[in-house]
Amino acid sequence: MPAQEAPTRRGLLIILSSPSGAGKTTLARRLLAADPQVSFSVSATTRPPRPGEVDGREYHFVTRDEFMAMVELGDLLEHAEVFGNLYGSPRVPIERSMAQGRDTLFDIDWQGGQQIRNSPLGREVVSIFILPPSMAELERRLKARAQDSEEVIAGRMGRAMDETSHWAEYDYVLVNRDLDETEAKVRHIVEVERLRRDRQPWLTDFVRGLAREFQEGVG
Numbered sequence: 326m327p328a329q330e331a332p333t334r335r336g337l338l339i340i341l342s343s344p345s346g347a348g349k350t351t352l353a354r355r356l357l358a359a360d361p362q363v364s365f366s367v368s369a370t371t372r373p374p375r376p377g378e379v380d381g382r383e384y385h386f387v388t389r390d391e392f393m394a395m396v397e398l399g400d401l402l403e404h405a406e407v408f409g410n411l412y413g414s415p416r417v418p419i420e421r422s423m424a425q426g427r428d429t430l431f432d433i434d435w436q437g438g439q440q441i442r443n444s445p446l447g448r449e450v451v452s453i454f455i456l457p458p459s460m461a462e463l464e465r466r467l468k469a470r471a472q473d474s475e476e477v478i479a480g481r482m483g484r485a486m487d488e489t490s491h492w493a494e495y496d497y498v499l500v501n502r503d504l505d506e507t508e509a510k511v512r513h514i515v516e517v518e519r520l521r522r523d524r525q526p527w528l529t530d531f532v533r534g535l536a537r538e539f540q541e542g543v544g
């Protein structure tokens with residue numbers, strides 16, 4: 326799209342939340358791989374990187390002081406403390422992406438979801454909550470991921486019902502049994518939400534054009 330052209334639609338802010346281990350990171354990766362119109366909002370966090378995580382790709386890994394400076398400068402669209410670490414969504418890449426009519430995907434908790442929903446950008450939010458098929462399966466997935474200590478896993482299980490208690494604040498709720506099925510559902514949601522009338526501002530001119538054509542005697 327040439328830079329001078331207005332975007333053809335409003336970009337979505339797609340929020341994925343779930344108790345830790347239910348599969349939102351996996352689903353986010355799949356959506357990003359499948360859909361070039363979606364960019365990932367890389368959060369800033371004070372949590373240490375896990376094996377395989379790359380600074381600037383999964384997260385911007387920052388110190389507490391750096392994080393607090395971002396908060397004070399208003400650089401974060403939302404921020405929250407989760408499992409004793411600070412997490413927040415940098416504002417500039419989100420605004421840039423929206424200005425281009427691109428969608429932004431957030432892997433954030435319910436507190437972040439609430440803040441964005443209640444912000445001036447709330448109209449563009451599409452929120453999806455991912456539930457595990459059972460608590461036993463949630464624990465199995467956390468262990469299978471094999472990236473956290475027993476203690477960290479116990480902490481995440483302890484917080485699972487806290488996060489889950491916010492399920493009804495979301496537009497869509499999916500039980501992540503089969504990964505392929507859940508991914509397909511996430512993609513359908515995104516496709517359909519793009520078609521909402523208020524997300525396609527170009528339609529007004531388009532219909533005016535149809536009316537002109539009609540008045541000029543076609544049909």
Ligand SMILES: Nc1nc2c(ncn2[C@@H]2O[C@H](COP(=O)(O)OP(=O)(O)O)[C@@H](O)[C@H]2O)c(=O)[nH]1
Pocket residue numbers: 342343344345346350368369372403404405407412413414432433434435436437438
């Ligand atoms: N509010 C908020 N939550 C975030 C942000 N980034 C990540 N989170 C949430 O913080 C929680 C912990 O994330 P993480 O440490 O990566 O572990 P995970 O639960 O296995 O994905 C998850 O619920 C994430 O969705 C953010 O920028 N803002």
Ligand SMILES: Nc1ncnc2c1ncn2[C@@H]1O[C@H](COP(=O)(O)OP(=O)(O)O)[C@@H](O)[C@H]1O
Pocket residue numbers: 343344345346347348349350351352466467469470501502503504505
């Ligand atoms: N539907 C599923 N069936 C089986 N395993 C899954 C499913 N979805 C995700 N997983 C696995 O569960 C673990 C936790 O998933 P992850 O995406 O890291 O969760 P979250 O980001 O919600 O903490 C990963 O090892 C992932 O491969």
